[in-house]
Amino acid sequence: MHMEEHKKKRADNKKQSFFLRICDIFCTFAVANSETYFMINRTLVRTKVVQTLFAHYSGSDHTVLGARKTLLYKFSSTYSLYMMMLSFADELTTYAEEQISINQKRAMVLHQTYKANRNFVNNRVAQQVFNNRRIRNYMEEQQLHWDVGMTAVEATYKQLIDTPYYKEYMAMEAPTYEDEKALWRKIYGQLLMNNEALISALEEMEVALDHEGWTIDIDMVLTYVIKTIKRFREEDGDELPLLEMFATEEELNFGKDLLQKSMEQSEENKILIANALENWDADRVACMDNVILLVALTEIREFHEIALEISLNEYIEIAKEYSSEKSYVFINGVLNKVINNLRAENKLFKLAK
Numbered sequence: 001m002h003m004e005e006h007k008k009k010r011a012d013n014k015k016q017s018f019f020l021r022i023c024d025i026f027c028t029f030a031v032a033n034s035e036t037y038f039m040i041n042r043t044l045v046r047t048k049v050v051q052t053l054f055a056h057y058s059g060s061d062h063t064v065l066g067a068r069k070t071l072l073y074k075f076s077s078t079y080s081l082y083m084m085m086l087s088f089a090d091e092l093t094t095y096a097e098e099q100i101s102i103n104q105k106r107a108m109v110l111h112q113t114y115k116a117n118r119n120f121v122n123n124r125v126a127q128q129v130f131n132n133r134r135i136r137n138y139m140e141e142q143q144l145h146w147d148v149g150m151t152a153v154e155a156t157y158k159q160l161i162d163t164p165y166y167k168e169y170m171a172m173e174a175p176t177y178e179d180e181k182a183l184w185r186k187i188y189g190q191l192l193m194n195n196e197a198l199i200s201a202l203e204e205m206e207v208a209l210d211h212e213g214w215t216i217d218i219d220m221v222l223t224y225v226i227k228t229i230k231r232f233r234e235e236d237g238d239e240l241p242l243l244e245m246f247a248t249e250e251e252l253n254f255g256k257d258l259l260q261k262s263m264e265q266s267e268e269n270k271i272l273i274a275n276a277l278e279n280w281d282a283d284r285v286a287c288m289d290n291v292i293l294l295v296a297l298t299e300i301r302e303f304h305e306i307a308l309e310i311s312l313n314e315y316i317e318i319a320k321e322y323s324s325e326k327s328y329v330f331i332n333g334v335l336n337k338v339i340n341n342l343r344a345e346n347k348l349f350k351l352a353k
Contacts, residue, residue: 038247039082039224040075045255046295046314048074050322051213053262054291064263071259075252077211079245081221083138084146084205086129086228086242088192089184091146091153092160093126099157119170123180124234131238148208152201160191177234188226193219254303262298269297276337288323292331297338304349308339 040048052071056062100116107114129135139145146153160166169175169183192198202214224243231241246252262269273285273293285293296315299306312335319328342348 038245038251039079039243040246040251042251042254043314043317044078044220045251046258046299047318047322048078049255049259049262050288050291050295050318052259053295054288056263057287057291064260067259067263068256071255074213075245075255077213078217078221080138080142080144080211081202081214081217082224082243083135083142084144085188085192085218085221085225086135087139087144087146088153089126090130091150092157092187093121093123093130095150095153095157097121117170119172119175120166123175123183124177125180125184125229125232128232128236128238128240132240132242133238134240134242144209146205149201149205152195152198155197156187156191156195159195159197160187163191165190181229181232184229185226188222188229193222258295258299258303261302262295265298265301266294269294269301272297272338272341273334276334276341278337286324286327289319289327289331292319292323292327293334296331296335300335300339301342301348312336 048071052067052074055070056067100118100121104114104116106112163186165183165186169179172179175183198218199215202218206212206214228241228243273290277285292315296311299311299315300308303311312332315335316328316332319331323331339348
């Protein structure tokens with residue numbers, strides 16, 4: 001699917017975003033009586049495996065090692081985007097401070113009185129982000145910055161100052177910390193979601209910063225940023241409860257195994273797919289549809305501990321997001337046909353839900 005088509009599809013599906021579904025099943029686990037949150041769950045792992053195989057079959061490097069490197073790179077890129085969007089709070093606040101400085105200098109030249117409203121530039125949430133060592137160190141180590149993306153910062157600020165919730169916030173005599181958190185959740189959830197200026201800036205930043213998938217992952221990442229900000233507390237100071245990339249090595253290993261087995265069993269699964277196609281040439285199946293089918297069948301056949309209904313539902317949702325409009329119906333039909341064939345041959349060893 002071309003990027004322009006994907007943008008259109010994201011806008012059409014705004015209210016039913018697949019990424020919001022990921023956020024709804026946001027994973028947590030308890031360690032030492034404290035709750036730790038992580039970003040990359042199995043739903044996202046499956047998505048990245050499908051994306052990796054699609055790129056793998058479309059490129060020149062067809063080795064398992066090359067595909068595995070690509071998968072790890074995609075995980076890292078998604079987490080880097082998460083850190084970038086957290087740092088956006090500081091970038092936007094800094095830009096607002098610069099606008100106050102410009103207005104003050106202009107007023108002095110014109111011999112006018114100018115009283116700046118500093119509610120926004122003094123907000124404690126952005127200050128916590130700026131002072132957080134983990135964000136700062138990660139940005140420095142990964143050589144991440146907003147230099148190329150300043151057009152998005154400028155455009156967002158101009159859009160922000162015209163919003164009712166910003167005006168209401170700026171009219172407050174003494175905003176509370178919860179007021180500040182609420183404002184940032186609206187900025188990330190309403191202003192930046194499906195924001196074309198941000199998408200355009202991310203396209204340039206992908207090239208300049210050597211990352212990929214940011215324009216596709218942005219809506220999902222924004223939901224994680226919102227979740228993160230909800231957990232901020234003023235008393236935490238600079239020690240913010242940020243998301244980890246993975247909960248445990250188990251999720252990472254699941255992705256590696258799913259990728260490798262999908263590649264190793266590609267030919268077997270292609271035969272199963274061809275046998276399930278009725279009056280349809282296997283060569284006419286779209287590349288993305290074919291990749292989704294191959295990965296789904298690998299999980300269904302090889303990961304016995306995962307309930308069949310879960311596997312089916314996960315890949316149907318991936319098809320809805322990444323393939324053509326009605327591909328999920330086709331994929332659902334093929335998968336069920338293959339499953340019935342495997343059952344008839346007593347070759348399906350899958351848990352019931």
